[in-house]
Amino acid sequence: MRSPDVMTIRRASRRPLMTKEVGELLSGRALWTMLLILCPLVGFSFFQAVALYGEASAAARDQPQLATSLSPLDGILVPTFGAFYVAVTLLFPFVAIRALGREKETGALKLLVQLPYPIPTLVAAKLAAVTAAWLVTLIPTASALLLWLSFGGHLNALETSSLLFGHLLYGLLIGAIALFAAAISDNSATAAIVTLALTIGSWVLDFALAGQSGVLGWVSRLSLTQALRTFEQGLLSAALVLGMCVAIAGFVTLAAIWLHPGTSLDKKFARTILCVGIAGALLAIATQLRKSSDVSEDKRNSFPVADQRALAGLNEPLIITVHLAPEDPRYVDLQRNVLSKLEESFRTSRFAW
Amino acid sequence: MTIGQSVIRSAGEVSYGEIEYSYGGRSAKSRSTSHREALPLLYGLAGVPAPTPQIGQEYPGYPLVSDGWIALPWFFVILPLSIAVAWWRWNRHAPRISAEFVKNGGKP
Numbered sequence: 032m033r034s035p036d037v038m039t040i041r042r043a044s045r046r047p048l049m050t051k052e053v054g055e056l057l058s059g060r061a062l063w064t065m066l067l068i069l070c071p072l073v074g075f076s077f078f079q080a081v082a083l084y085g086e087a088s089a090a091a092r093d094q095p096q097l098a099t100s101l102s103p104l105d106g107i108l109v110p111t112f113g114a115f116y117v118a119v120t121l122l123f124p125f126v127a128i129r130a131l132g133r134e135k136e137t138g139a140l141k142l143l144v145q146l147p148y149p150i151p152t153l154v155a156a157k158l159a160a161v162t163a164a165w166l167v168t169l170i171p172t173a174s175a176l177l178l179w180l181s182f183g184g185h186l187n188a189l190e191t192s193s194l195l196f197g198h199l200l201y202g203l204l205i206g207a208i209a210l211f212a213a214a215i216s217d218n219s220a221t222a223a224i225v226t227l228a229l230t231i232g233s234w235v236l237d238f239a240l241a242g243q244s245g246v247l248g249w250v251s252r253l254s255l256t257q258a259l260r261t262f263e264q265g266l267l268s269a270a271l272v273l274g275m276c277v278a279i280a281g282f283v284t285l286a287a288i289w290l291h292p293g294t295s296l297d298k299k300f301a302r303t304i305l306c307v308g309i310a311g312a313l314l315a316i317a318t319q320l321r322k323s324s325d326v327s328e329d330k331r332n333s334f335p336v337a338d339q340r341a342l343a344g345l346n347e348p349l350i351i352t353v354h355l356a357p358e359d360p361r362y363v364d365l366q367r368n369v370l371s372k373l374e375e376s377f378r379t380s381r382f383a384w
Numbered sequence: 385m386t387i388g389q390s391v392i393r394s395a396g397e398v399s400y401g402e403i404e405y406s407y408g409g410r411s412a413k414s415r416s417t418s419h420r421e422a423l424p425l426l427y428g429l430a431g432v433p434a435p436t437p438q439i440g441q442e443y444p445g446y447p448l449v450s451d452g453w454i455a456l457p458w459f460f461v462i463l464p465l466s467i468a469v470a471w472w473r474w475n476r477h478a479p480r481i482s483a484e485f486v487k488n489g490g491k492p
Contacts, residue, residue, distance in 0.1 A: 063471040067464055074459020081452030088447035098445035171463060178458065182450040329443035337435035338423055345430050350406040354399045364417035365403065372419060 045156065048148060052130060052160035059129045062164055065122040069115065069171045076114035077175040080107050081182070102329055104190050107179055109263050112198055115172045116259060119165075119202050124226035125219075126164050127209035130157045131286070132219035144291055154210065154287040161206035165199065187328040190265050197262025200275040204255065205230060207282035214289040230255060265327025273317040281310035325375065333375050342373070349373075405429060 056062055084106040091097040134140040143153060180186060205226070212225035233255040251257070261271050288294075288302045325332040333339065351370070355362040402413045405422070407429040414425055427434045 057474055063467065066467045070459050070464045070467065074455060074463075077459070078452045078455050081450060081455065085449040085452070088449045091445070091447040092449075098447045099443055101445040101447045102443075103446055170467075171459065174458065174463060175455070178455050182448065182454075184448050184450070185446040334419060334423070335437060337438055338419075341427065341432060341435045344432065345407070345426075347408045347430075349426070350404075352404040352406070354402045354404070361401065361417050368417055369419050369422045 045148075045152065048146070048152070048156045049159060052156045053163050055133070056126065056130055056160050056164045057167075059126070059133070061122075061125040061129050062167060065118060065126055065168055066170065068122065069118050069168060072114045072118055073111060073171040073175055077107070077111045077178070080110040081179070099329075102327075103179070103185055104187070104194070104263075104265060104327060107184065108176075108186070108191060108194055111172060111175050112194060112263075115169070115198065116201070116256075119168070119198070119205055120230045120255075121227070123165070123168065123202060123205050124209040124212075124223060124230065126168070127161045127206040128213045128219050128222045128226065130160055130164075131210055131213035131290075132216070132222050135213065135216075136218055140290070141292060144293070150287050150290055154283055154290060157210060157286075158203070158206065158283055161210070162199075162203060165202040165206065168202075189326045190328055193265065193267050193326045194262050196267075197259055200272065200279070201255070201259055203279050204258075204275055204282070207279045207286070210286040211282040211289070214286040233257075264332065265325065265329075266323055266332050267326050268320075268323040270317050270320040270323075273320060274314055277310055277313045277317060281306060284310075321374075323375065332372065334372050 084101070084103075087097070087101060087106070091101060131140075134143055144150065146153075148156075176186060176191070208229055209222065209226045212222040212229075213219065216222040216225060233253075236251050236254040237256055239251075258271060258275055261268050284306050285303060288299055288306060323332075334342065351373075353362065353365065355365070401415050403415065403417075403422070404411055404413050405425055407426065408431075410429050412425050412429055414421055416422065424434050
């Protein structure tokens with residue numbers, strides 16, 4: 032039956048909903064506990080990174096040519112954000128699950144869905160609250176970067192913001208998975224197991240299938256941790272960003288599909304299949320995108336400008352035959368030092384690949 | 385320019401480890417995985433001179449010797465204490481239900 036009070040739904044302000052969602056996360060112990068754990072975790076990583084960077088810098092005083100290899104991205108940012116990544120992988124699911132899990136456990140979800148908001152708005156508000164919680168958990172890491180600047184350290188705005196953006200996408204992906212897990216589970220414990228199975232499963236994929244070729248190699252690329260490596264190398268890839276955005280939107284949509292307790296299972300499964308199909312198609316399109324930008328200050332992902340110009344003048348087909356197994360570390364080096372840069376050079380020069 | 389790439393996987397071959405570049409009907413082999421060797425090889429095949437590197441555009445590097453010990457009190461004492469105080473202050477305020485969630489804004 033159509034609701035007689037349609038205008039209320041259209042005019043309902045989002046502000047009280049957002050206040051409620053953010054308040055829910057802030058009043059829980061998970062967020063504060065994660066913050067407290069992050070302090071020594073990030074702090075010790077930062078301390079070790081500064082110490083090692085200092086040792087390498089001391090050596091560069093005697094041999095100035097060594098200074099060119101001293102990049103704060105590798106020396107400070109990646110190790111400091113590495114500790115943050117571990118905490119987001121293992122602890123942030125518990126924070127995000129609370130956004131929905133507690134309402135399911137207490138039965139408040141049945142009241143929530145009666146509020147004058149459509150289900151997508153409710154889930155979007157929960158994702159916005161999860162984003163706010165991620166920003167709060169960033170405090171120790173952000174303070175480490177400020178300390179580094181106060182020491183007289185250098186940070187490049189472009190590569191720092193790109194790495195930060197990568198971690199934001201990763202945090203949102205973990206949050207979206209947690210929301211989906213909470214939507215399909217009866218209690219928070221089960222939701223945590225489902226989420227950790229996906230996040231820790233990524234580590235297993237990394238260890239077990241790294242360097243494999245064929246189907247196994249393709250499966251290994253599904254690992255969540257692989258997503259951050261591109262950002263850590265100072266590369267902003269359109270395919271990766273779009274892929275992560277599709278994955279986030281996909282899990283949030285699945286959470287919306289499974290949220291309403293009054294929808295039949297048949298409808299939920301049918302909508303799930305449709306959602307997975309659309310997300311899969313979009314991911315397939317994303318993998319075809321070849322546009323990427325080298326945002327590292329030392330331009331490690333591209334050839335020097337003079338070489339790029341010279342290569343742009345070569346018009347005949349170049350065939351490269353590599354006599355190496357894909358799992359050979361030398362092939363990884365070649366891919367990073369030569370092949371990907373050749374690809375990047377010709378792409379920016381608008382030559383066919 | 386079109387680039388084609390093929391990978392030969394057998395580790396038992398004598399040629400294992402070689403990278404063969406073919407351009408303009410000519411080819412050359414190398415075992416180096418560095419662009420410093422690959423690019424001159426490529427320029428040689430194409431018959432074009434290698435460009436001279438532009439002086440002053442190299443990455444300078446940012447060496448810094450600093451005392452990281454200063455960070456430890458911040459991360460192990462000051463910041464956790466500040467977070468604990470913020471948590472305590474937040475929990476002192478009982479969660480309020482927004483008036484917009486109550487019928488007629490909570491008014492009779």
